[in-house]
Amino acid sequence: MYLVRLIYTSRVTRENDAFGPEEISSILETSKRNNQKHHITGLLCFNRKYFLQSIEGSRHEVNKAYERIMRDSRHHDAVILGYEEISERAFSNWHMGFIPESSVTKELITQFGLTDEFEPYKMNAESALGMLKALKSLIE
Numbered sequence: 001m002y003l004v005r006l007i008y009t010s011r012v013t014r015e016n017d018a019f020g021p022e023e024i025s026s027i028l029e030t031s032k033r034n035n036q037k038h039h040i041t042g043l044l045c046f047n048r049k050y051f052l053q054s055i056e057g058s059r060h061e062v063n064k065a066y067e068r069i070m071r072d073s074r075h076h077d078a079v080i081l082g083y084e085e086i087s088e089r090a091f092s093n094w095h096m097g098f099i100p101e102s103s104v105t106k107e108l109i110t111q112f113g114l115t116d117e118f119e120p121y122k123m124n125a126e127s128a129l130g131m132l133k134a135l136k137s138l139i140e
């Protein structure tokens, strides 16, 4: 079975000059187009400071997409939180679903994190996936 899921977090590069809705729309447009072509599904969560993203699909395509995403200067300091073979997708409805900051409530952050601040660098794969799954249910 070569279906895999990769979860990573990264820091937005231009944190102080409002990384605004146009930049997010542009990322999502490209992501949806490319991901559909390569049968990749997933979720992207953004809170002005950090990205938390899950991408799932064939090992080959996920690896290629991750390499491509890592070359993007709009973010940096990426850390892979989890990479695993899976038997089913968690985000099959989304070529790239987007979770806006307003959905990431303090309750949810506390449920999956150490404090009530969104600090994805301090999350492990299981809690990051748990949080993304909980967030997914809000946009379905």
Ligand SMILES: Cc1cc2nc3c(=O)[nH]c(=O)nc-3n(C[C@H](O)[C@H](O)[C@H](O)COP(=O)(O)O)c2cc1C
Pocket: 027, 030, 031, 032, 034, 035, 044, 051, 053, 055, 065, 068, 069, 070, 071, 072, 074, 075, 096
């Ligand atoms: C946080 C973040 C997440 C991204 N996610 C994806 C993605 O899931 N799929 C994708 O193809 N590109 C994604 N991109 C965009 C890629 O970095 C890159 O710009 C794009 O794949 C280039 O595609 P193009 O050659 O068709 O323009 C993401 C970029 C950022 C900053």
